[in-house]
Amino acid sequence: MNDMEKEGRKLGEDPISAAPEEVSVDWRGRPCKPNKHGGMSAAIFVLGLQAFEMMAIAAVGNNLITYVFNEMHFPLSKSANIVTNFIGTVFFLSLLGGFLSDSYLGSFSTMLICGLVELSGFILLSIQAYLPQLRPPNCNMISDEGHCQEAMGYKSLIFFVALYLVALGSGCLKPNIISHGADQFKRSKKLSTYFNAAYFAFCMGELIALTLLIWVQTHSGMDVGFGASAAVMAIGMISFISGTPRYRNTPPRGSIFTPIAQVFVAAISKRKQICPSNIEMLYGGSQNNVQNRLLSASPNVTNLLHTDKFRLLDKACIKIQDGRKESPWKLCTITQVEQVKILISVIPIFACTIMFNTILAQLQTFSVQQGAAMNTHFTKTLKIPPASLQSIPYIMLIFLVPLYETLFVPTARKITGTESGITPLQRVGVGLFTATFSMVAAAVVEKKRRDNALSGNQTLSIFWIAPQFLIFGLSEMFTAVGLIEFFYSQSLEGMQSFLTAMTYCSYSFGFYLSSILVSLVNRITSSSSRHGGWLGENDLNKDRLDLFYWMLGGLSLVNFSNYLFWSSWYSYNPSLSPSFVSQHESHGEDLENMINTSK
The missing domain is CATH 1.20.1250.20 (MFS general substrate transporter like domains)
Known part of the structure; x- marks a missing residue:
């Protein structure tokens, strides 16, 4: 039992409320070292993947309708729908990538797997564009329409398999590129600089795709163009893998939806309870103003301070005063409830x-x-x-x-x-x-x-x-x-x-x-x-x-x-604010004295 857990038990808190933070690990699963892992020296490899992946997918997406209409011989209206559905699917699948990363695989493993999936899609596209026998004929110029439709069927299947391998890989990769790079800084003051650098890499990838790679597709053929996308995607993966020894990796924590569901179930089951005005009466609340602040002063924020919005959800933290041990579906921590409050609060921002x-x-x-x-x-x-x-x-x-x-x-x-x-x-x-x-x-x-x-x-x-x-x-x-x-x-x-x-x-x-x-x-x-x-x-x-x-x-x-x-x-x-973190890191001794005084 570490010192923080001991302090929590001395304060009379439940072990779950005083649980230690989960530290970041390197590629071997060992705790990271501040002077060896993370920072811009690690993030630069992720930025390389950001630029090259954007270059590859933008070159395909922005000129895809040319290939679908001229080479795959789909009608113009259907060609436009194929392109629109492809782009929409890429962005929508980002939710799947975020879920897999946070819940089960971690960002590094998710990026590695999905990057290879996207690369395989580019390779299959370039092979089909190169081999005429894998492309469907133009049925408007063939008298045997039945045979033509049959040939178009299985050859179109190859195209859609390749296209949606790209969509699956790119969609699941995108949010993890951003979050994995940001994990190298955690909640430090350099985060804003990293996000600007990531956007700069995005712009460079788009610019090269819209000029150089589109020009290659136009003058050398779509097979060479798709091959160029596969090549730059491979370079991006090499860049990403090269940074493996320096990455700070965040381990997955199981399903991210279970704790959210527990809050709603617990709040509904205790809807008739009267929510106390004193937050110290809530589960984990007595340390909310002291020990949680000390925990939040670390780079890995594991506890959230209580806020007054959506007070109905606070009922999920009400403890039944009969000595019975309640299940996680009946009693939730303040941190769980506050995370749900944040999720509800960001939805209008997202919608705008x-x-x-x-x-x-x-x-x-x-x-x-x-x-x-x-x-x-x-x-x-x-x-x-x-x-x-x-x-x-x-x-x-x-x-x-x-x-x-x-x-x-x-x-x-x-x-x-x-x-x-x-x-x-x-x-x-x-x-x-x-x-x-x-x-x-x-x-x-x-x-x-x-x-x-x-x-x-x-x-x-x-x-x-x-x-x-x-x-x-x-x-x-x-x-x-x-x-x-x-x-x-x-x-x-x-x-x-x-x-x-x-x-x-x-x-x-x-x-x-x-x-x-x-x-x-x-x-x-x-x-x-x-x-x-x-x-x-x-x-x-x-x-x-x-x-x-x-x-x-x-x-x-x-x-x-x-x-x-x-x-x-x-x-x-406030516990997610970088200024709060830096302020309490500089006043760590004062907070420790506060805990000692409260014993």
């Missing part, structure tokens, strides 16, 4: 980011169509592919992200006193507000482009739509990084990967909401006019894409107002 990703979906679809209807000439002989406009924000961001970290953060820190310059919630708010102007810029340019086309004036240059990409890129730097930092910082030890996965799940819901909005707007506007609706003519000169953009800008502004309410309502648990 869905509209942000709906705007992103427009930039990857309608804005590309805008560019295709404009003058794409850069010089007399050189044309700019409309899809390559998506690289514009990443070119800007590879310069802005370092400037943000080196100039903005130190300046803002002096003003706000916050280590990261502004809090994660403030950072998300800035991004959500800025995203509105991306749609405003898109609407203004589309109106001008459409008027020019209908009046027979000179076609606008494709560079007119660059501002909407630049503005959204700036907003994404704030929103994406702030949201990841927020979810990670507000999760208890053992749930970081799952909560981080909610960030990627927001991308999935944003794309799905975009499909719903397009169908809904088209149905409503077509019923109120003799035309096919704002987006129903398949001709941007006849459609009213500008009005659709204005609508999204209005919805984005309403969403930002909604976010202001929920972000002001949200309260950080």
